[in-house]
Amino acid sequence: MEVSQAGDIANFMIPGKMLKGIGGAMDLVSNPDKTKVIVVMEHTAKGGRHKILKQCALPLTGARTVSTIVTELAVFDVDRVAGELTLIDLAKGVTLEEVRAKTGCEFKVRSHLGTW
Numbered sequence: 001m002e003v004s005q006a007g008d009i010a011n012f013m014i015p016g017k018m019l020k021g022i023g024g025a026m027d028l029v030s031n032p033d034k035t036k037v038i039v040v041m042e043h044t045a046k047g048g049r050h051k052i053l054k055q056c057a058l059p060l061t062g063a064r065t066v067s068t069i070v071t072e073l074a075v076f077d078v079d080r081v082a083g084e085l086t087l088i089d090l091a092k093g094v095t096l097e098e099v100r101a102k103t104g105c106e107f108k109v110r111s112h113l114g115t116w
Contacts, residue, residue, distance in 0.1 A: 001041050002056040005105040006083035007032070007066035009039060010058035029062030032080065036067045043071035043102050050104030052076070052085070074099045075114075076107060089114040 001011040009029060029037055045051050052069060064080040075089035085107035087099065092115050 001039070002051050002053055002058050003039050003041070003066055003069055004053050004056045004083075005078070005085045005107065007037075007064045007078040007080040008056050009037070009061050009066050010056040011061050029065035032062070032065040032067070037062075037065050038068045038070060039066050040070045043073045043099075048102070050102065052103045052105060054105040073102065084108060086110055087113065089116060091116060 001009070003009050028035075041051060043051065052071075064083075066078050067080070068078060069076040069085070073091050073094045074087055076085045077088050078085055085105065087096075087107050087109045090096065090099065090113055096109065096113075
Protein backbone atom coordinates (compact mmCIF):
# COMPACT_ATOMS: atom_id res chain seq x y z
CA MET A 1 0.00 0.00 0.00
CA GLU A 2 1.10 3.55 -0.75
CA VAL A 3 -0.43 6.92 0.12
CA SER A 4 0.61 10.23 -1.42
CA GLN A 5 0.80 13.61 0.27
CA ALA A 6 -2.28 14.62 -1.76
CA GLY A 7 -4.35 11.74 -0.35
CA ASP A 8 -4.01 9.36 -3.31
CA ILE A 9 -4.11 5.69 -2.35
CA ALA A 10 -2.71 2.69 -4.18
CA ASN A 11 -3.51 -0.55 -2.40
CA PHE A 12 -4.50 -3.32 -4.74
CA MET A 13 -1.69 -4.12 -7.15
CA ILE A 14 1.94 -5.04 -6.78
CA PRO A 15 3.73 -5.44 -10.12
CA GLY A 16 4.78 -9.03 -10.74
CA LYS A 17 2.58 -10.47 -7.96
CA MET A 18 -0.54 -12.57 -8.49
CA LEU A 19 -3.55 -11.27 -6.56
CA LYS A 20 -7.06 -12.69 -6.34
CA GLY A 21 -8.89 -9.37 -6.42
CA ILE A 22 -9.02 -5.80 -5.25
CA GLY A 23 -11.61 -6.15 -2.51
CA GLY A 24 -13.88 -3.26 -1.61
CA ALA A 25 -11.34 -0.47 -1.48
CA MET A 26 -12.52 1.17 -4.70
CA ASP A 27 -16.04 1.40 -3.29
CA LEU A 28 -14.76 2.86 -0.02
CA VAL A 29 -12.85 5.69 -1.70
CA SER A 30 -15.36 6.49 -4.43
CA ASN A 31 -16.92 9.54 -2.73
CA PRO A 32 -14.25 11.33 -0.66
CA ASP A 33 -16.25 14.56 -0.32
CA LYS A 34 -19.03 12.76 1.58
CA THR A 35 -16.89 10.31 3.57
CA LYS A 36 -13.74 10.34 5.69
CA VAL A 37 -11.16 7.81 4.56
CA ILE A 38 -8.67 6.92 7.31
CA VAL A 39 -5.72 4.79 6.23
CA VAL A 40 -4.16 2.66 8.97
CA MET A 41 -0.88 1.10 7.86
CA GLU A 42 2.74 0.43 8.72
CA HIS A 43 4.85 3.53 8.14
CA THR A 44 7.41 1.76 5.95
CA ALA A 45 7.50 -1.43 3.89
CA LYS A 46 9.96 -4.29 4.31
CA GLY A 47 13.49 -3.05 3.99
CA GLY A 48 12.46 0.47 5.04
CA ARG A 49 10.92 1.50 1.70
CA HIS A 50 8.68 4.57 2.07
CA LYS A 51 4.92 4.05 1.88
CA ILE A 52 3.96 7.69 2.41
CA LEU A 53 5.17 9.42 -0.73
CA LYS A 54 5.06 12.61 -2.74
CA GLN A 55 3.41 10.58 -5.51
CA CYS A 56 2.31 6.92 -5.54
CA ALA A 57 4.36 4.60 -7.75
CA LEU A 58 1.67 1.89 -7.87
CA PRO A 59 -1.58 2.25 -9.86
CA LEU A 60 -4.10 4.34 -7.93
CA THR A 61 -7.17 2.93 -6.24
CA GLY A 62 -8.42 6.46 -5.61
CA ALA A 63 -7.15 9.99 -6.25
CA ARG A 64 -7.27 12.58 -3.43
CA THR A 65 -9.45 10.37 -1.27
CA VAL A 66 -7.56 9.94 2.03
CA SER A 67 -8.32 12.30 4.93
CA THR A 68 -6.06 10.87 7.66
CA ILE A 69 -3.05 8.54 7.77
CA VAL A 70 -2.35 6.58 10.97
CA THR A 71 0.85 4.54 11.39
CA GLU A 72 2.71 3.03 14.33
CA LEU A 73 4.87 6.17 14.36
CA ALA A 74 2.57 9.09 13.66
CA VAL A 75 -0.75 10.54 12.55
CA PHE A 76 -1.09 12.91 9.58
CA ASP A 77 -3.99 15.06 8.44
CA VAL A 78 -4.25 15.24 4.65
CA ASP A 79 -5.23 18.45 2.88
CA ARG A 80 -6.50 16.94 -0.36
CA VAL A 81 -7.06 20.32 -2.02
CA ALA A 82 -3.57 21.70 -1.33
CA GLY A 83 -1.92 18.27 -1.63
CA GLU A 84 -0.17 18.60 1.74
CA LEU A 85 0.30 16.56 4.89
CA THR A 86 0.37 17.90 8.44
CA LEU A 87 1.86 15.82 11.23
CA ILE A 88 -0.54 16.03 14.19
CA ASP A 89 0.54 13.22 16.56
CA LEU A 90 3.66 11.21 17.38
CA ALA A 91 3.80 7.85 19.13
CA LYS A 92 5.52 7.92 22.51
CA GLY A 93 9.28 7.60 22.08
CA VAL A 94 9.23 8.54 18.38
CA THR A 95 11.10 11.65 17.27
CA LEU A 96 10.23 14.12 14.56
CA GLU A 97 13.57 13.31 12.90
CA GLU A 98 12.67 9.59 12.74
CA VAL A 99 9.33 10.37 11.09
CA ARG A 100 11.01 12.71 8.58
CA ALA A 101 13.56 10.00 7.70
CA LYS A 102 10.85 7.36 7.20
CA THR A 103 8.45 9.54 5.20
CA GLY A 104 8.96 9.94 1.45
CA CYS A 105 7.62 13.49 1.18
CA GLU A 106 7.65 16.84 2.91
CA PHE A 107 5.05 17.61 5.58
CA LYS A 108 4.06 20.41 7.90
CA VAL A 109 4.12 19.98 11.68
CA ARG A 110 1.27 21.16 13.87
CA SER A 111 2.44 23.65 16.49
CA HIS A 112 1.19 21.49 19.38
CA LEU A 113 1.95 17.85 18.57
CA GLY A 114 -0.04 15.26 20.41
CA THR A 115 1.37 11.93 21.64
CA TRP A 116 -0.07 8.53 22.45
